[in-house]
Amino acid sequence: MSSGELPRPSDDVPQPSGEVPVPSGDVPVLDALDAQVLEGVAGGESTVQLAARLYLSRQGIEYRVGQMLRRFDAPNRPALVARAHALGMFAAGQWPPRVLPKHVR
Template sequence: MAVQGDAGQLKTIVVLVAPDKGEDDRRVLISPNKILTEINAKILEGVATGVPTVQLAAKLYLSRQGIEYHVSNMLRQFKVPNRAALVSKAYSMGLFGVGSWPPKVLNEYVRR
């Protein structure tokens, strides 16, 4: 729609865009492939909960460096710069169940 100014010249153009009605807003953003190993899923859940690296390492019987290794790999896999972005992207991709605490990675994303 064209909006005219006081002197009759074109002042602004307004474009309205409507989404396709056939799309489901609840769709999963990625296919439910087995994209995480079991240990990576547990580490991602710990990171999302805010568990410190040392406590997470003790809980999973890994070293602190082992946890950092897995986190670094997930940062590369998800193409994000830090842990907060990793958790945010995991949520946006639908990896976590909605409305539950502590966060739990859905089984369809875990290789067993």
């Protein structure tokens, strides 16, 4: 190897692929209302906007978001959206974000 060459990774060292391996059983299935709340959070809607659109109280939205934060083991709303995206729950290339039907019961 010359001085300008970088060392090649050996075949026995695992290389990062950029994908998070997720067992199929670990992807939560949401009810229709939770899917709508997650879509709203992913689209940047506030609690008040979500409550008005879904005809729920602010506390009802906060309760549902809190339940999803625990289910997805996420510390906050951006992490919740990132986790759902990493799990493949959103349709690709679609705005506003939509949860795929296979993740809704």
